[in-house]
Amino acid sequence: MKNLSARLLFLFCFLILSRLAVGQEENNGGQISGNLEANANFFMRDSLIGAANTPQYDRQLYGADAWLNLSYSNWGFDFVLRFDLFNNSNLLNPTGSYTDEGIGRWSIHKKIEKLDIAVGYLYDQVGSGIIFRAFEERPLLIDNALLGARLAYEIMPDWQIKAFTGRQKQQFDIYSSVIKGAAVDGFLSGGENANWSLAPGFGAVNRTLDDGAMNSMVATINTYTKDDAFVPKYNTYAFSLYNTLTAGSFAWYVEGAYKTEDNLNDPFGEFNLGDTAVIVGDKLFLAEGSVLYSSLSYANKGLGITLEGKRTENFDFRTRPQEQLNRGLINFLPPMARVNTYRLTARYNAATQTIGELAYQVDVRYNYKRKLGFNINYSNITTLDEELLYRELYTEISYKHKSNWTLLGGLQIQRYNQEVFEFKPEAPIVETLIPYFDFLYKFDRRKAIRFEGQYMKVGKDDKGQLHDYGDWMFGLVEFSIAPNWTFTASDMYNINPGKNSPSDVDTGEKLALHYPRFDVFYTHRSNRFSLSYIKQVEGVVCTGGICRLEPAFSGVKFTVNSTF
Amino acid sequence: MKRLGFLLILLPLLWLGCEEIPPVIDPNMGGNNPDEPTPVEEQERQVIIEEFTGVRCVNCPAGSQAIEDLISIHGQRLVAISIHAGSFAPPYPESLYDFRIPEGTGLLSYLGEPLGYPTAVVNRKLFDGEFDLQLGRQQWAGFIAQELLEAPRVKIDIQRTYEESTRQLDVKVRLYVQETITESDVRLSVALTENDVVDLQLTPASSTPDPAYKHKHVLRDMLSSFDGDPINEPLAADAVIEKNFSMALPEAWKPEKCHIVAFVNLGGTSKEVLQAHQVGVVE
Numbered sequence A: 001m002k003n004l005s006a007r008l009l010f011l012f013c014f015l016i017l018s019r020l021a022v023g024q025e026e027n028n029g030g031q032i033s034g035n036l037e038a039n040a041n042f043f044m045r046d047s048l049i050g051a052a053n054t055p056q057y058d059r060q061l062y063g064a065d066a067w068l069n070l071s072y073s074n075w076g077f078d079f080v081l082r083f084d085l086f087n088n089s090n091l092l093n094p095t096g097s098y099t100d101e102g103i104g105r106w107s108i109h110k111k112i113e114k115l116d117i118a119v120g121y122l123y124d125q126v127g128s129g130i131i132f133r134a135f136e137e138r139p140l141l142i143d144n145a146l147l148g149a150r151l152a153y154e155i156m157p158d159w160q161i162k163a164f165t166g167r168q169k170q171q172f173d174i175y176s177s178v179i180k181g182a183a184v185d186g187f188l189s190g191g192e193n194a195n196w197s198l199a200p201g202f203g204a205v206n207r208t209l210d211d212g213a214m215n216s217m218v219a220t221i222n223t224y225t226k227d228d229a230f231v232p233k234y235n236t237y238a239f240s241l242y243n244t245l246t247a248g249s250f251a252w253y254v255e256g257a258y259k260t261e262d263n264l265n266d267p268f269g270e271f272n273l274g275d276t277a278v279i280v281g282d283k284l285f286l287a288e289g290s291v292l293y294s295s296l297s298y299a300n301k302g303l304g305i306t307l308e309g310k311r312t313e314n315f316d317f318r319t320r321p322q323e324q325l326n327r328g329l330i331n332f333l334p335p336m337a338r339v340n341t342y343r344l345t346a347r348y349n350a351a352t353q354t355i356g357e358l359a360y361q362v363d364v365r366y367n368y369k370r371k372l373g374f375n376i377n378y379s380n381i382t383t384l385d386e387e388l389l390y391r392e393l394y395t396e397i398s399y400k401h402k403s404n405w406t407l408l409g410g411l412q413i414q415r416y417n418q419e420v421f422e423f424k425p426e427a428p429i430v431e432t433l434i435p436y437f438d439f440l441y442k443f444d445r446r447k448a449i450r451f452e453g454q455y456m457k458v459g460k461d462d463k464g465q466l467h468d469y470g471d472w473m474f475g476l477v478e479f480s481i482a483p484n485w486t487f488t489a490s491d492m493y494n495i496n497p498g499k500n501s502p503s504d505v506d507t508g509e510k511l512a513l514h515y516p517r518f519d520v521f522y523t524h525r526s527n528r529f530s531l532s533y534i535k536q537v538e539g540v541v542c543t544g545g546i547c548r549l550e551p552a553f554s555g556v557k558f559t560v561n562s563t564f
Numbered sequence B: 001m002k003r004l005g006f007l008l009i010l011l012p013l014l015w016l017g018c019e020e021i022p023p024v025i026d027p028n029m030g031g032n033n034p035d036e037p038t039p040v041e042e043q044e045r046q047v048i049i050e051e052f053t054g055v056r057c058v059n060c061p062a063g064s065q066a067i068e069d070l071i072s073i074h075g076q077r078l079v080a081i082s083i084h085a086g087s088f089a090p091p092y093p094e095s096l097y098d099f100r101i102p103e104g105t106g107l108l109s110y111l112g113e114p115l116g117y118p119t120a121v122v123n124r125k126l127f128d129g130e131f132d133l134q135l136g137r138q139q140w141a142g143f144i145a146q147e148l149l150e151a152p153r154v155k156i157d158i159q160r161t162y163e164e165s166t167r168q169l170d171v172k173v174r175l176y177v178q179e180t181i182t183e184s185d186v187r188l189s190v191a192l193t194e195n196d197v198v199d200l201q202l203t204p205a206s207s208t209p210d211p212a213y214k215h216k217h218v219l220r221d222m223l224s225s226f227d228g229d230p231i232n233e234p235l236a237a238d239a240v241i242e243k244n245f246s247m248a249l250p251e252a253w254k255p256e257k258c259h260i261v262a263f264v265n266l267g268g269t270s271k272e273v274l275q276a277h278q279v280g281v282v283e
Helices: A002-022 A055-060 A211-221 B002-016 B060-077 B102-111 B137-148
Strands: A031-043 A062-074 A077-089 A098-112 A115-122 A124-126 A132-134 A146-156 A159-170 A178-186 A196-208 A235-247 A250-272 A278-300 A303-313 A356-368 A372-382 A388-401 A405-417 A429-442 A447-458 A470-481 A485-497 A514-524 A527-536 A539-543 A546-550 A553-563 B047-053 B078-084 B119-122 B134-136 B154-163 B168-177 B186-194 B201-203 B206-210 B218-222 B240-248 B258-266 B273-280
Touching: A031 A055, A055 A062, A055 A077, A115 A159, A124 A196, A146 A178, A211 A278, A211 B137, A278 B060, A278 B137, B047 B060, B047 B102, B047 B137, B047 B273, B060 B078, B060 B119, B060 B137, B060 B201, B078 B102, B078 B186, B078 B258, B078 B273, B102 B218, B119 B137, B134 B137, B154 B258, B154 B273, B168 B186, B168 B258, B186 B240
Parallel strands: B047 B078, B078 B218
Antiparallel strands: A031 A062, A031 A553, A062 A077, A077 A098, A098 A115, A115 A146, A124 A132, A146 A159, A159 A178, A178 A196, A196 A235, A235 A250, A250 A278, A278 A303, A303 A356, A356 A372, A372 A388, A388 A405, A405 A429, A429 A447, A447 A470, A470 A485, A485 A514, A514 A527, A527 A553, A539 A546, B047 B119, B119 B134, B154 B168, B168 B240, B186 B218, B186 B258, B201 B206, B258 B273
16 A cells, blocks of 8 residues: 555656746646645643543644645646654544654546546545445544545536445545445536526445455454344445535435445344343444434525435444444435534534434525625434434524624534434433624734634433533624735633533642643644644534544644645 | 536435345344353464543443453453553542553553553554544454464463552563464563452542542552563463562552463563463462
């Protein structure tokens, strides 16, 4: 694998240098572009907030991640090469340390008339990704690129068929299971004057388990009782039919997916130990799966309304059933709650439940003369047995006064099932009430100051204890001098500690701790640098609807982003 | 459009036309493996599973139960050690014991932090298709079965003397080399475990820890260094190597529940365990 990567790097450099050597006139319009993302973390142990007992805090003290992506296009080809670096990185495993480096991605793409050919590490999806999505989420170090080949052919104008086959990437290695699939996507409209169009599609994906994964699973099933044992499947097929109908101000997307019997893992599976004793834990089972997802949106004259609904049953789809958490995902189920950005409104997130979920979401926005804006969002997520998982009401009002200042404020109310999302037994549903504001004042065209304030009030459990970490207060001041500098100072204060807040070692008393943060951002053309001092409480971090529990952080971060 | 319709019908048929031959499932197989320590001359390959756990880990009791299920299948051919280390291991204020020991913390660092718990390392081997030594619960059974198919490169005999009045334990470990071992860094690890230690453990049944929980195979101490004592003698076929260890058992440990675990492991890049064996402190 590494030998192949080294050869490809050599080939890539050779191609580019050989073109540079022969001069501009013979370059045929070849272009090279790229981007760099680099992060360096300096870890400062703080056992009081839980930033301790990992290799980085105990002895390594430093960690870094970097990605350098290069794209070169010439002679009708597109070449992509990416160098990935991880030194004592905590991205892959927040409590572990990962060190490796090498070619993280390469691909070659060529279009020959109606035929489109791509080989290498490919990112792609079918429909909205419910049956297949090869994607990258760097903050969670998810890189599910498919190492394989994809052919696409334009069978008629606006209609394309594609087929792909390959194996899923795992950092600098590759899973053994084979994934293959095909999809037909089209576009129909009523003509130039018509105000409607259709974008239908159909896709199918197959995963064939490798012998190693199957043998491992058979050995596990053989430890089960006869009642729990089942005959696992090598091959699982997933099908999806989808369509977007656009008519005037309306857009309606609908997708229905079905998965044949698959070997699944239930993290809350029950094992009967003979008598009345039952033990709960990871348990393999065999089941068919389905997803029905739809979104209807209306947009006209400052008013925007979106309705979304999703029903999921047994739709965990992985390269092998032994994979856990965010590893080995073949598909992507769209999240059904608002993506919040403020520190406290984003503290509790609803991770997508692949085994069973029934969810809907309503979002209404209205903008009056670009001065006054309203947004109301309501989402409700339950299990298929109607057990509440997550509920959120989010309201927002914004007012823009000429070009001088903007005031934004609102209220968020949440119900969050911590027992399911964070595997905390008998944890009550966390109840939050969060008023917030965001005020931006522009001194002139270059200088501006921004204030943020949020207060989280949580509910109490049966014993009168505040839920989870209790009440929080957050304040932020940001001063920017366009186009180069931004300075930010913020503090998150655990004003009324809850039952999970850190305690004093001697007295056992819950501590009201501060979690300050200071940032400096410098932007020069397409280069952006940031230096931050951070104390961050543990919490669930979500990116693109995929979440994981992140431990507390204490230290200094330095980042560089550059495009060229 | 006709071509399109034909393709839409053809696509699913391409896959559904083929029936696969399923694997053979034999639930709760086994039972023919020894319950008592095997005499060294009859010793087959014996595998060690090192489980990392913690009293605050809600999912770990299910992992411990899975190990008990595997022991009921493989008997003495599977040796288990439960190492309390990592973020879930700090005891509760009401806990009777702090199961964490520096050697356990050292082993977690030596073998690598897991992605989640429960987790275990089987024979400290990086198996084909895996990216870490740490394995999730669904992977243990398969790799244990795979390792048991190998012939032992070395056999282990443990002789012990336990003096009840002084609680002094003397251990003599003999290694019978079956085939010449050419690896340069070969070590002997000797651990002491205690079974059925009753103390608090968080379980899925309640948000308050269970005070009656029986902790299995708790790593109490290492008689060797945590990553093993180097074996400097030549490891040619038919060689016999003897090593002695001793310790005094603390009052809180029940000798009839304690086991001596010895295993031969590699140092360096590969940390693989070649053979493991255990006997009770008291016969």
